[in-house]
Amino acid sequence: MNPTAERLAFRTEEKKGTTSGMCPGYVQTNMVTLPKEYAFDFLLFCERNPKSCPLVEVLEAGVTRPKTADADIRSDLPKYRIYKDGVFQEEVTNIVDYWQEDFVTFLLGCSFTFEEALVHAGIPLAHQQQDKVVPMFKTNISLEGAGAFTGKMVVSMRPIPNDYLDQTLAISGQFEHAHGEPVHIGNPADIGIDDIQRPDYGEAVEYNDTDATPVFWACGVTPQHVALQAKPSLMITHAPGHMLITDEVDPYYRS
Amino acid sequence: MNPTAERLAFRTEEKKGTTSGMCPGYVQTNMVTLPKEYAFDFLLFCERNPKSCPLVEVLEAGVTRPKTADADIRSDLPKYRIYKDGVFQEEVTNIVDYWQEDFVTFLLGCSFTFEEALVHAGIPLAHQQQDKVVPMFKTNISLEGAGAFTGKMVVSMRPIPNDYLDQTLAISGQFEHAHGEPVHIGNPADIGIDDIQRPDYGEAVEYNDTDATPVFWACGVTPQHVALQAKPSLMITHAPGHMLITDEVDPYYRS
Numbered sequence: 001m002n003p004t005a006e007r008l009a010f011r012t013e014e015k016k017g018t019t020s021g022m023c024p025g026y027v028q029t030n031m032v033t034l035p036k037e038y039a040f041d042f043l044l045f046c047e048r049n050p051k052s053c054p055l056v057e058v059l060e061a062g063v064t065r066p067k068t069a070d071a072d073i074r075s076d077l078p079k080y081r082i083y084k085d086g087v088f089q090e091e092v093t094n095i096v097d098y099w100q101e102d103f104v105t106f107l108l109g110c111s112f113t114f115e116e117a118l119v120h121a122g123i124p125l126a127h128q129q130q131d132k133v134v135p136m137f138k139t140n141i142s143l144e145g146a147g148a149f150t151g152k153m154v155v156s157m158r159p160i161p162n163d164y165l166d167q168t169l170a171i172s173g174q175f176e177h178a179h180g181e182p183v184h185i186g187n188p189a190d191i192g193i194d195d196i197q198r199p200d201y202g203e204a205v206e207y208n209d210t211d212a213t214p215v216f217w218a219c220g221v222t223p224q225h226v227a228l229q230a231k232p233s234l235m236i237t238h239a240p241g242h243m244l245i246t247d248e249v250d251p252y253y254r255s
Numbered sequence: 256m257n258p259t260a261e262r263l264a265f266r267t268e269e270k271k272g273t274t275s276g277m278c279p280g281y282v283q284t285n286m287v288t289l290p291k292e293y294a295f296d297f298l299l300f301c302e303r304n305p306k307s308c309p310l311v312e313v314l315e316a317g318v319t320r321p322k323t324a325d326a327d328i329r330s331d332l333p334k335y336r337i338y339k340d341g342v343f344q345e346e347v348t349n350i351v352d353y354w355q356e357d358f359v360t361f362l363l364g365c366s367f368t369f370e371e372a373l374v375h376a377g378i379p380l381a382h383q384q385q386d387k388v389v390p391m392f393k394t395n396i397s398l399e400g401a402g403a404f405t406g407k408m409v410v411s412m413r414p415i416p417n418d419y420l421d422q423t424l425a426i427s428g429q430f431e432h433a434h435g436e437p438v439h440i441g442n443p444a445d446i447g448i449d450d451i452q453r454p455d456y457g458e459a460v461e462y463n464d465t466d467a468t469p470v471f472w473a474c475g476v477t478p479q480h481v482a483l484q485a486k487p488s489l490m491i492t493h494a495p496g497h498m499l500i501t502d503e504v505d506p507y508y509r510s
Contacts (some may be wrong), residue, residue: 040295040359044313047302058299060402104295147315 003069003245007076013093016078018241024116025253027068027177028243029056029107030220031077032227033095033236036061039104041147042227046106048144052153052222054109054177056246062101069246074099079239086231095236103236109178110220110243111156113250117171123164126205126212133241134158135199136219140192141183143222148230155183155216157196159207168215174252184216191216201240258324258500262331268348271333273496279371280508282323282432283498284311284362285475286332287482288350288491291316294359296402297482301361303399307408307477309364309432311501317356324501329354334494341486350491358491364433365475365498366411368505372426378419381460381467388496389413390454391474395447396438398477403485410438410471412451414462423470429507439471446471456495 001009003023009015019028034042039061046053057068064072075094082089082098092098111134119125127134134156141153160168165185173181188196196214197204201221207214224237238244256264258278264270274283289297294316301308312323319327330349337344337353347353366389374380382389389411396408415423420440428436443451451469452459456476462469479492493499 036295040291040298041315043295043298043302044315047298047310047313055302058302060296060299 003247006245007069007071010078011072011075016093019078019243019245020112020241023245025249027056027246027248027250028110028112029246030110030223031073031105031107031238031244032223033073033103033105034227034232035100035234036102036104038148038230038232041149042106042223044146045149045226046108046223048146049222051179051183051218052143054179055106056109056177057107059105059107061104063105064099066107066244066246068107068248069244071244073105073244077238077242077244079242081237081239083228083235083237085233086228091239098234098236106223107244107246108220108223109175111179111217112243113178113252114172114175117175117252118168121167121171123168124161126159126207127203130205132203132205134202135204136201136221137188137193138200138225143226149226151226151229153183154201154219154222154225155191156202156219157188157199157214157216159205159212160215161212165213165215172217175250178250179218179220182215182217186213188214258502261500262324262326265333266327266330271348274333274498274500275367275496278500280504282311282501282503282505283365283367284501285365285478286328286493286499287361287363287478288358289361289482289487290355290489291357291359293403293485293487296404297361297478299401300404300481301363301478303401304477306434306438306473307398309434310361311364311432312362314360314362316359318360319354321362321499321501323362323503324499326499328360328499332493332497332499334497336492336494338483338490338492340488341483346494353489353491361478362499362501363475363478364430366434366472367498368433368507369427369430372430372507373423376422376426378423379416381414381462382458385460387458387460389457390459391456391476392443392448393455393480398481404481406481406484408438409456409474409477409480410446411457411474412443412454412469412471414460414467415470416467420468420470427472430505433505434473434475437470437472441468443469
């Protein structure tokens with residue numbers, strides 16, 4: 001299935017599941033939609049924290065069709081989450097009834113793209129093998145704040161077999177619009193993670209720490225985490241794992 | 256003289272001249288100050304056009320002290336220009352009386368930094384040898400608009416001796432926060448410039464077009480040019496050639 005067909009299936013609600021593994025090679029993005037009064041501060045926050053918030057595209061107030069995807073962002077993702085004053089309200093399959101003309105939408109790079117490249121290179125990913133959602137952790141790594149948006153970085157963790165560490169760094173480093181190089185390798189306590197078996201988001205994965213090393217990447221949950229602490233009157237995001245599939249082929253897969 | 260001493264001389268109005276050639280190796284920046292209502296659109300414009308508007312730093316509403324310079328941006332540049340509704344009002348040596356708490360300030364990379372590196376490498380720059388302000392031209396190169404901010408790119412032109420072309424590209428390409436690689440090399444008509452001896456800003460330079468080739472770089476006048484067409488109620492910029500000298504040493508000069 002190509003991006004157009006998958007997005008149509010989401011629009012008609014024929015499909016509602018995760019986009020993980022769909023349309024290999026095509027860039028998938030996180031989505032954050034905010035009223036325009038918050039847009040400058042959030043854009044500046046992304047600009048100041050590019051590893052956590054790699055900007056793929058910004059849709060100006062009222063714009064519903066991205067340039068990177070022939071899509072309607074109100075209906076063409078499988079699932080959305082609605083937050084009011086920083087409190088989760090509900091999960092919905094489209095946001096047509098919530099849409100306001102002053103909504104600014106941010107599309108941010110996500111790790112699905114570099115995960116595909118790692119798997120393609122023969123590097124095993126424990127969470128995929130164990131059929132889990134990648135484990136994510138709050139850290140003590142401070143972000144550079146902008147206006148009301150400030151806080152700590154959230155990271156995803158993948159245990160990488162020691163023989164594959166160099167190759168993993170080299171490959172993920174090429175995805176600068178999808179979190180790029182890891183932010184930390186090794187001891188979880190160094191970045192404020194007390195228990196690697198108790199993630200804040202996603203699910204714990206099993207691994208043997210004599211053969212594998214935990215590797216931590218900046219995570220697309222960070223902007224949601226930070227935005228919720230800022231308590232905007234209304235915020236809409238994709239549901240975790242339920243991304244926008246764009247029509248852009250990642251440069252890594254071109255030619 | 257170091258950046259601190261030079262900025263103090265501007266603050267006390269002991270000096271009011273161009274910063275060209277001052278504090279070699281230190282990053283100098285263009286400055287654009289706008290009321291917050293325009294800040295999201297202008298920041299997005301910079302994000303979408305990084306060659307013309309390379310962001311060095313954004314100072315949030317009311318902030319007068321940058322992180323990149325131990326300075327007060329209301330007084331520590333030699334000269335400023337005030338524009339109302341897109342119309343030039345006056346040139347002033349400080350903006351203390353104009354300052355508003357909702358002012359957002361953008362510091363953008365400038366070509367002074369890579370010019371120093373070219374000269375250091377032995378590449379002659381005609382405008383410096385002829386003691387002229389570098390010639391600048393409006394082009395037909397469209398920029399990607401954001402809100403009210405849209406228009407064409409302004410470029411600076413330096414005739415480069417043919418033997419030095421490769422070296423010039425290699426050096427300037429390393430200054431990604433100061434316009435980086437040229438946007439065009441050769442025939443001025445290709446980018447909509449009718450007469451290379453009649454620049455839109457700066458002064459014409461003489462050169463022999465059998466020995467040298469005109470090379471065009473994205474220019475820091477572009478954001479001013481575009482912002483003025485957007486006619487913001489109030490806009491303050493540095494006076495051309497009268498930059499903020501920061502405390503940051505360009506990575507090119509480090510180690």
